[in-house]
Amino acid sequence: MRQPVITLTTDFGLSDHYVGVMKGVILSIVPHARIVDITHELPAYEPLEAAYTIEQAYRWFPKKTVHVAVVDPGVGSTRRPILMEAAGQYFVGPDNGIFTLVAERETHKVREITTEKFFLKPVSRTFHGRDVFAPVAAHLAKGITPARFGKPVDNYLRLGMTKPQRTARRAWTGMILRVDRFGNLVTNFHVDDFGKQIQQKFDMAVGMTTVGKLATSYAECAPGEVFVIVGSGGYLEISANKASAAKLLGCAAGAPAELTIY
């Protein structure tokens, strides 16, 4: 029997029952589902970090995987639930831009989820993860076709400013997308767009610091040295060997990063 995969990405944390409840709802509908936690520690109210996390995760999962993302400060308001099809996989969550970075990379189709018979009733005003997104994901995993959940829309929300802006002939302003557990500063400069530039002499300015060294592995640098490296997800990262670049540079997600080529 095929065991469909459902991933969960939320800001619910791990101290409460919320994530467990979503899994109970899913297993009640599709008992043979495989449920994988991507993370539940995303910052609340911050769709860009969620968008980055989902974009980093989805490509490593099998076709037909259903990715559920719930960072949803607008729960209970008029924001819509959506279902996106992209890369042979499904993405279910609120219409707040959370799938923007996947949509920028993949051909995609977005539907507004309107078929209420797939929801748990009564739908609460505060926990759509349980009442809307988990049951929709479970029914998708069970084989219900996307078209049965609602009609395509093209006015779904996309986050702006996800890519670096060119500010001069040889200069771009980007940002720190995310600081990871090791203190690596993940920028929004992607190797597909900037791989050639950083083979030349360059400066990456973040906070009060300017980094000009490109490394190919952590281990080739001295402990505590700060350098730029092509991260495992394709973005340029500012890192330090056996130390937190975030602490050394005093930077957090959202901070600007400026690239200059010489």
Place this chain on the structure above:
Amino acid sequence: MRQPVITLTTDFGLSDHYVGVMKGVILSIVPHARIVDITHELPAYEPLEAAYTIEQAYRWFPKKTVHVAVVDPGVGSTRRPILMEAAGQYFVGPDNGIFTLVAERETHKVREITTEKFFLKPVSRTFHGRDVFAPVAAHLAKGITPARFGKPVDNYLRLGMTKPQRTARRAWTGMILRVDRFGNLVTNFHVDDFGKQIQQKFDMAVGMTTVGKLATSYAECAPGEVFVIVGSGGYLEISANKASAAKLLGCAAGAPAELTIY
């Protein structure tokens, strides 16, 4: 093949090997079990928060699910292991009141677990999660009937003070059961008992603050505004839009909450 579901709710945290070891024990006995973490971040020595968490979670799981709960400061003493049947599901844990809130809602039968052949030997004095509760849960999930684990008892421990006490004709004193990750203060006023009262003018006093507004969604309130809302689990919660009510009010689990109707 049916894949039985076992949930785990503990105070073991996620830094140590304890939870993984319980899963190894379970999978060694019932390889096709589905194991779901509810949370492992419960405060140690605090059965009421554990009781609330389990009560919030169980109803969303399929029939026959086995819920294992281990917040167990009395491990190694004479406190008994128990098995409760309620709502077509099973609850396995120490006899310290941890299943009180489920027992208040559901017809139930409690057994003392005495059949030692289902334990791992030798039973340690410090880790019954591994040696008693995990193997008992696994054998239950495998299909062993509850009667084979031990005889019914009715002197099992129930937590007191779980419901608000009436202090005047229009006033009740309850408490904060739990503060969740978003800083929502979950009270022990249940909508089944107090849903009508809060349709009238009311005050909910917590700490130094009195809240008189009832909201139906977070988004209808101004950022930082504090209000009462019927939470997704049926209890009245004191919340703030895009902010932590717990921080705004300086309150924690166990604090009193006073409801007055006008």
Place this chain on the structure above:
Amino acid sequence: MRQPVITLTTDFGLSDHYVGVMKGVILSIVPHARIVDITHELPAYEPLEAAYTIEQAYRWFPKKTVHVAVVDPGVGSTRRPILMEAAGQYFVGPDNGIFTLVAERETHKVREITTEKFFLKPVSRTFHGRDVFAPVAAHLAKGITPARFGKPVDNYLRLGMTKPQRTARRAWTGMILRVDRFGNLVTNFHVDDFGKQIQQKFDMAVGMTTVGKLATSYAECAPGEVFVIVGSGGYLEISANKASAAKLLGCAAGAPAELTIY
């Protein structure tokens, strides 16, 4: 169908997508695998605590379980990936001593993993958990024999100083291997080696404190009292009833512990 078990032990934390990505890679190769998290909260750059965690966990898992361990400050350098067979199970990780405590207890064979067709290409320089260890584990779980991954080696790295050293006829110097979530100080004095000695009058000196009491359960001691107990994993632990011995004694992992017998 057999559902092979794969465990994960890392320092990746739970805030990022890294662990979820490893699971996606595994399920893409072996869709029916059961994946169990041991912990992802290990301190970075500290193979001894990782070694302890894995040694505590593996014995509770079924035969053929594949244990993946990634605490890997040398990623991208010349350190080798290894595959160890021991106790009818498999261990996959970097050659940095992470499996030392298992190897000290079990007959074992270690191979250097060199067969690159089992890796994800291109292999990144910063995330071998995804590109090397996860796919190797998945192929092992799928039934590929260990010999196909590479040749046996015997110059693999072993951590030193894992056992207490005798310093006088009746005195040994050991260390704190690990502080657990409850503040229990796990020493490297194993009951197999020191079980008899502690039946006599003894002192265990840690930090500024000397502990002379042996307890058999937490509950037999007064709240806050500090004592030695044989922990559930076989090591002597310094504990306090309903309190953190680590806080009371001001000690952390790596601190020396001195045992004297009278």
